[in-house]
Amino acid sequence: MKVSIISTENFKVDGGAMYGVIPKSMWSKVYPADEKNMCNLANRCLLIETDNKRILVDTGIGDKHNAKFLSHIYVNGDGNLYKSLTKAGLTTDDITDVVFTHLHWDHCAGATHYNADKTNIELTFPRATHWVSKAQWEWANNKNTREKAAFQDENLIPLKESGMLRFIENNGWLFPDIEVRLFNGHTIGMISLIIHGKNNTLAVPCDLIPSFTHIPLTWIAAYDIQPLVLLNEKTAFLQEACQKKWILFFEHDINVECCTLQQTAKGIEAKDIITLSSVRL
Helix, strand or coil: CEEEEEECCEEEEEHHHHHCCCCHHHHCCCCCCCCCCEEEECCEEEEEECCCCEEEECCCCCCCCCHHHHHHHCCECCCCHHHHHHHCCCCHHHCCEEECCCCCHHHHHHHEEECCCCCCEEECCCCCEEEEEHHHHHHHCCCCCCCHHHCCHHHHHHHHHHCCEEEECCCEEEECCEEEEEECCCCCCEEEEEEECCCCEEEECHHHCCCHHHCCCCCCCCCCCCHHHHHHHHHHHHHHHHHCCCEEECCCCCCCCEEEEEEECCEEEEEEEECHHHCCC
């Protein structure tokens, strides 16, 4: 089994939203903001290659958004979904499965694109089975006021109409050696993945722990719809990850791809910062 990064784009979000109640005097020391108080985030997708599967975890922002929308998120960097796939020696037809951690636009919008004359929206990965938790799908399609802007019909409707959408209902094994867990603190039915290799285990906490700087328990984003639920989920996740020596993979940290953990007198903290390419599964 091989894992690698498919870099899409960087984008910016308000630092206060990213760190919630944590004062700027604290978070800005570890994740500086620009003059507009915006933090630059990565948008890393994970490619998992097995003997007969090429699995893409999340798909990035994509290219369907209009100029007004893009003006609020300041897309930047050299990352591009298609170029990154080409660099990996793949085309969109080679992807067998797409796993959405959840359906917020920054994680799923790249799964669809406009056709040549922009009269229809099509699947970016036409041969792939697309997986999402049933709870998240139902939540996203019955929009609440808090998350309404994050769930966009142009991302959801083409998936529903494609016939290529499948639902995950419980924690368990989605593929051999690939485990999924459901969490409800960030949004209802968000999926984290645990990839069990012969040598190491790689965990993808997604927005449960969106960056290296969110490892401290109380560093919780204002985006999270149930912060106390997330606190409990995060506590249990980090305890298990530390005990079992999982390596964490961060989708949104512009500086850090992966890290290991250690138990200290102050609690669980990061130990070693490493790159994904150095991880041997």
